[in-house]
Amino acid sequence: LGRHKDDQRPTAFEYNGVRFGQDNLNVFAGLCAVDTPEHVELMMKALREHGQVCTRMGAYKPRTNPYSFQGHGKACLPYVFELAGKYGIRVIAMEITHEAHVDEIREALRQTGNPTGVMLQIGTRNTQNFELLKSVGRQREFPVLLKRGFGITLEESLNAAEYLASEGNTRVIFGLRGMKTNMGDPHRNFVDFAHVPVVKRLTRMPVCIDPSHSVGSRERAPDGILDVMHVTAQGVIAGANMILVDFHPNPQKALVDGPQALLLEELPQFLEDVAIARAAY
């Protein structure tokens, strides 16, 4: 990924008809967690109406509280992949927390036979789960989105990404999702999108931003703009290559992170603002 002295391979790559690289931008708007087939369908329908071919859908959710909804797991994969095929979704970013989940995803894709691809997401709680990184690095079928650890240095997170590459998988995207601090931040996490150009300078990985998990709410600035939108624009202007962002057809019914989800009606404005910010980059 640019951190080994002998490694000169480019990290731009194409996966399932979608190009990822430090020179372009892909939007992954979708559900933080899959809850019902109806919500998945409404989300994917809206994405197709607005020309989107990528999404995020959480099936395996790592929750802080063991009594919170943990995701439907493999049970929801068949309908998620069927609907993705129906609405022309090419790539779904989906978090995994155990190597067995990779096999479950592979098997569900095979059974549904849809041409949808999956980008395996490793979340902030597993950034330094080295055995998981090594096993996901050994498989070459799926690209990987590795999120920065929320309580470790940037250097440590970049080395974690290198675990994927050292096992052979160089199709890796690095995700910024905010940092934990103890300074009473107004947002759920301290927004770290100023690190986009830093990661691009230090490595050849495309860089993803996650404004939803950074901000964590639908608060608005005095100008009326959602904080999620403001920080998205800041990340895009800083050169982000991918945006992972939560939407929901009915955030009050969402089983995970409803308060930070944007409404489906806000999707066109969001995409328009992203295009303006990208033009300003």
Ligand code: PEP
């Ligand atoms: C997520 O993207 O759903 C998630 C849990 O993110 P993070 O690992 O950044 O908390």
